[in-house]
Each structure stands twice: as structure tokens, then as C-alpha cells.
Amino acid sequence: MKAGADMKTAGKTVCVFVLLTITKVTDIMITAGNDSVSVTVGSSSVLACPQKSNITMVTWKISPKLGGPCTLGYRADWNKTDRTNCSDSMNWKLRPDRDATLEIRQVKIAHEGNYTCEVVAAEGNFHRPYHLTVLVPPKLTLYCDDQGNPVCKAAAGKPAAQISWVLESNSTPNEEGHDDGTVTVFSKFTAYSTNVTNTTCIVSHPAGNWRESIACRPNNNDSILYISIILCFLSIITFVAVIYYFKLHHDRLCHKTKPPETAPTYSPQDDTMEVEPYTTYVQKENVIYNSVSDLTVGQNLLQGLSPAT
Template sequence: MATVLLLADWRGSTERRAKSMEMNSVWKAFDLMLLTFLISFLVAVTNSVSAQVNTMTNLSCFTHSIKDLIMTTWEILLRDRAPCIIAYREDKNETKETNCSGEGITWESRPEWNHKLQIDPVTVDNDGYYKCIFVTPAGNFQTVHHLTVLVPPVVTLSEEGNRTVECKAVAGKPAAQISWVPKGDCFTVNETHHNRTVTVKSTCTWKGFNGSSATCFISHLTGNKNVSIEHQSHSK
């Protein structure tokens, strides 16, 4: 009889331990799910920004107030380059950089005062992703900027003879759009260069056109232009 009771107690204890382990496992899974939710909630800010070449631009970091800051880090991911990392530690009042030489990228002011990143001047090579991370005891706060560099095209217009005119938007980024007044028999070709700028060439012919001029309209994110050519005087 005692043996039966001991066996029953052992089975009951085993079942309780199994249930306890099961509950612990459930809570661990819940904690992991909660942690994942919190991380995804904190790392939530992504922006698309643009800047014109040969200007200065500032990229802001997390905009809310941060308490007990441990470290601020900018991670810069550019095309065909190793990641550039600029980090500031609050406890040591120390700044370090890795793989950032020659990029023209610095803090806007002292990092403990202002966490904005400054690029001066902006070049085509600055196209990429800029990730700012605030490290705090409560978690990490992250902001990501996707920077697109804009390059205004150089516009040329020339008469090729036989009432044929060629309009070029040279080395723009992104590619320009070209249209004509009056409309003629036109064809357009794009040429992409190694630095990702694009030259757009549009050639038009007007047969039976009695007007004296043709106008090329260039549309671009950096500003629109139009140029005209006089057929009779060949003046632009």
C-alpha cells in the first residue's frame, strides 16, 4: 500500500513539474514575443531624403528626448564601400570613426550637443543608407535615412540641318525628361554613366513645318528649363 502511495506521489510530483516546465516554456515564449514586439516598435523610423550635389545637408537622428544615453552610432552604407561607422560614447565623452576617411561626413557640432550628421559637400558617392542608433538601458532607438543625391543636367541645343534639332540633358541624376513644342518626328536615347548620372538625347525633325523656331523643354527634380532655336538665324 505504501509503495502505491509513494508511486502516486511521485507521479503527481512529476506531473506538477511537467506542468511547471510547460508554463515556464510558455512564459519564455511570451517574453520572447514581447521582446520582439518591443524591438520592432522601437526600431520603426525610416525616411527618404534627397540633396543636390555640391550643397551641404544635415541628417537628423532620433527626435524624441532620450534619457540615460549610453552611446550614439551612425552606420553609413554606401555603394561598393565598407560600412562607415561614427560612434560617440556618453560615459567616456569619446568619438571614434571606422572606414570614414575622405567622405566629407562629420557631426554637425559636438556629438554630445547635437546628434545630426553633416555632409559637406554632397557628392554622387554619398548615395546610400544612413542609420542612427541611440543605445539606452531601455533599448535601442533607430532612424534610417535613404539619401538620394540629385545632379542637375547640363542642357545643350543644336541644329543638325534639314530642320533637324538635337536637345541634350547631359549627366543628370535622375534622368531628365525632354519634350518639344511643336511636336515633331522625335526619338530619344539615354546613356548611363559609371557614376550613375544619365545623359538624355532627343532628336527631332519637322517636315513641312513653316514655323521659325522649336523649343525643347527639360523637366528635372532640380528644376525645369526650356531652350529654343531659330531655324532661320541659327540663334539659340
Template sequence: MPCTWRTSDLQLLLILTVFLVPECINTGVEGPVIVSNSTQQMGNYSLASCMDDKQNDSKLLPEVNISLHVLVGTKAVLSCPEILLDNVLVTTWEIILRHKPLSIKAYRSDLNETTEVNSTDKRITWAFRPDQNPALLIYPVALTHDGYYRCQMATPNGNFHRGYNLQVLVAPEVTLFRRENGTTECKAVAGKPAAEIFWIPEGNCVPHKKNWDNDTETVWSTCYWEDSNVSTVFCFVSHQTGNKSLSVELSEGASKPQNIRMLCIILSVFIILVIMGSIWLLKISGCRKCKLKKTEGTPAEEDEMQPYASYTEKKNPLYDTTNRVKTSHVLQSEVDGTGLHAFYVTGL
């Protein structure tokens, strides 16, 4: 429960003096009458009312405390006791947050004035006009708004109180997955308050927990099942913001990493083969083009040389006959000179 600070008491006393002394002077009372309600639990002051008649003493009515849970990032509206506002002299909100001094917001109806002490958080304001509805608005709700809020309303008939124990909730992020070593992990990350984890069926589980600086907590549970007949497991996460349930297949979870590895290996081999085949086809097509160019150049040269070669290699009958006639005349002349005419005739 929150504690009382002397500085805050002096500030509250100053507010009461400024608000109530003029009222008491106007009504002819000898001095301000302040009724103090210093309890050990709350350590706060209740406002006093100045009465026209000393016989009418201020009454401290029973205080109502409400536990309020609000999700972070949402809007919270805290209302005062439901009484007739025409009878309310002063309305005061006391705000006690952790690791922060007492904060006060007050409204005096007869002067239509508001005052604030240590009220630096702009997310905490009056929800409406204080003279119409003195409710308190917190928007957006943050983790630092955990604390105690109390509305005090001073009337001629007594002081009315309503307090709120405000707790800010944060929904955890839930995950469930199977590790390669065969264990299964269920995790609830950054919840406020801490979540609770249950398994169906129950296995050999080890719980873990980690606290963060922003008052959130991460819990997780690592389990394994010795029974080979267990094929599906369920993880239940219980939290004030809502319950969640996840499931995982143990058999599929165990074979999935191996299947992924095999698929990656097959794809890698296939890609390598495709690349090598493409390179080989490019080389073959390049060699064929070179050979075609060479074969196309050789016949042209042979065709250019062929007429001359055929002319020289082929025998000309006319040329041969002329040679023979010349040869026969030469031989005849020689025979005539030597007397070998008979041999020549015989040779013809």
C-alpha cells in the same frame, strides 16, 4: 536595399561589448543584455541598453525612414531622433554605401568617447559635438555618398531609430540647336537621375541615352517637323533639380548657315580685291617715280649743250660780211689778172 556582412557584424558586436560590458558590471547585472534587431531589409543591429532592473525590458520603437535628395557639391546634415540627450547611453551612426563595407561612428555618453569602424571618408564627420548634438555632416556631398544612413540611440526606455535613404542629384547641362540637315536636337548632359525631354509641338523624334561611369546619364532627342507652318519649337527638360525650357526658330535656323556662308564668301572676295588693289596702286606709284627721275635728268643735259649748239648753229652777220669782203677782193684780183673786171663789177 543594403546587405549585411559578417565582418561588419563582428565589428559592431566588438563595439557593443567594449561600450556596454563595463556599464553592466557597474550596475550589478549578471551579464550584458544585447537586444538585436536583425531585419531582412536593413540587416543592421540595434544597440542594447543595460538596465538596473531586469523587469524593465528594452523596447524597440518604430523606425522612421526618410528619403533625402541632396544636390552634389552642397552640404547635408542628418539628425538623430529628437529625444532628451541626458537619457542617451550610446549613439551610433551606421553608414551603408554602395560597393563599400559597413561604416560605423559611435559615441558613449558616460565616458565621453567616440569610436569609428571603416570610417575613412573625411567628408563624413560629426556635425557638432556628439554630447550636444549627435548629427552627421556630409560636406561636400559627392556622387559616392549615395546610400543608407541610420542613427540609433540607446536609452533606458528603449532604442530610437531614424534612417535616411540619401540620393545625390546632379543637374544636367541643357542645350538646344538646329543641325544643318534640318533636324533639331535637345540634349541634357550628365544628369542624375536621367532627365526627361518633351517637345511642343510634337514632331518626329528619336530619343537617345548614354550612361556614364559616375552614375550620371546623358539623354537627347532629335526631331524634325514635316509641317512647313511650324516656325518655333520648344524643348522642355524635366529634372528633380529644376525644369528648363528652350526654344529655337526653325526658319531662321534653316537659313542661318546659308547666310553665314554667303557672308564669308563676300568678305573673302572683298579682302582679295583690297589686296590686289593695294598691290596695283603700289606698282603705279613706283613707275611714276621712275619716270619723273628720268625726265628730270634729260633737260639738264640739253641745257648744258644748248649754248654751244646755238653758237654754232646761229649765223653771225659780222662774220658773213667779212667773208664777203674777202671774197670780193679775191675775185677782183683774179679779174684784174684775167681781164674780167667788168664781170666782177657787175656781180657786185
């Protein structure tokens, strides 16, 4: 009894394992069998469905890399379409009862992912999977760095761009990834010969190829160093000379003799002004005295004349 139960359990385990294996293999085959479609960002893309007669139902199942899945459906018996979680940029190109082609307008990076069209018709069930890849053209920039070396920059491309130079170079590109999936590639041109002044950068990308030329003048580091030392030395000399000049000038100002003090001068007018009050006082005293004397004399005369009368 126990052995039978163990065999039954083992059989179920084997069946589950086989089913899981078949499901996994099927998923891998479906993914590997997807039709790869590449489209440049900003353009439009159309994905076709299997063309069958007497269609009962059509369903587009979309699984983008960014965001949640969405579906577009059509039922012939109801003559009705519906959509779930799909943006307005994705819709039927024509009437789904005539052509179930999906159109994506103004493709963005978020539209990249897996698209599957499932058709139910009188002939049977059919499906067609796609894998949509969105290409982002890089922006080419070519400039000279501080050392006079040409630098080529392919900014924000998807996938990463390839940079090469017309002349032979031992440069190694550097990549910088961004959150939106784009990649910026830098490459500094390092020539084997120091006589090279003009070179051309070539950027290769699935969305196109670009090239640009530039002429850079190599900088002489020794000359720059010598010039910097000379300028620094001249600046120090000038600074010391200015300090010495101001110090000498300040000492001269401090040692200047003070002007001699001059005795105050007195004018005759000052003496007159000082004597005049005293003279006025004496004159007043004399007038009073004379007046008293005259009065006394007058009284004496009167007294002398009275007995005679």
C-alpha cells in the same frame, strides 16, 4: 529512437527557416521604412537622430553604394567619439552629447546610400534609417544638326532627365548611360509641319527645370544635290581644259625650227696673224743671207788687193 531523431532534425530545420524568414522580412521593412532624402550634388545635407535624454551611446552606420561602410560613434561614459573608414566630409554637426545630427558637406555621388542612426538611452534603444539620393542636374545643350533639325541634349543628369518640346513633335528620346551613374538624354525635334523654324526645348529634372529656344533653317537636300553636281561638272571641264592647253603648248614648243647654221667669218686681221709668222721668218733668212754675202765679198776684195801691194 530513429523517429525521435528525425522529428528533432525537422524541428531545427523549421526553426532555422522561420528565423531566416523573419530576418528577411525585417530587412525589407527597415528598407521600406527608410526616410528618403534627396540632395543636389555639391550641396550639404543633415540627417537627424532621435532626440533622447540620458543618452548612453550613439552610432551612425553608413553603407554607401560606392566604397565600403563606415561608422561614427559616441560613448557618454567615456565622453569619446570615434570614426571608422569615414571621410572628412561626414561628421557630427554639433557635439554628439547634445545633438547627434550627422552633416555631409559637399555631397558627391559616392555619398548615396543607406544611413542609420542608433541611439542607446535610459528609455531604450532607438534607430532611424535614411536612404540618401544624390541628384545631378543635367547640362542643357540645344543645337541644329546637319539636316537643320533642332536637337536637345540633357547631359550627365542623375536620374535621367525628361525632354519635351513646346510644339508637337513625334521625336523619341535616346539615353546614354555613364559609369558614374549619370545619364545623357538626346531628343531630335521632328515637326509634323515643314514650315516650323522656331521651337523650344524643355528639360525636366528633380533638381530643376530648364528651357531654351532655337531657330533652325531646314536644308533643301535636292538643291544641295544639284549644286554639288554642277560644281563637279564644272571642275571636270576646267581640268580637261587645263590639260588640253598644256598639251597644245607643249606640242608647239617641240615643233619650233632650229636656227640656220652660219658659216664662220674670217677677218683680214686673222689672215695677217696667219701670214705674219712666215714673213718674219723670210725676213730673218734674207738678213742672214745678205750678211753672209757681204762677208764673202769683203774677203774676196782683200785677197785681190794683197798681190798688188
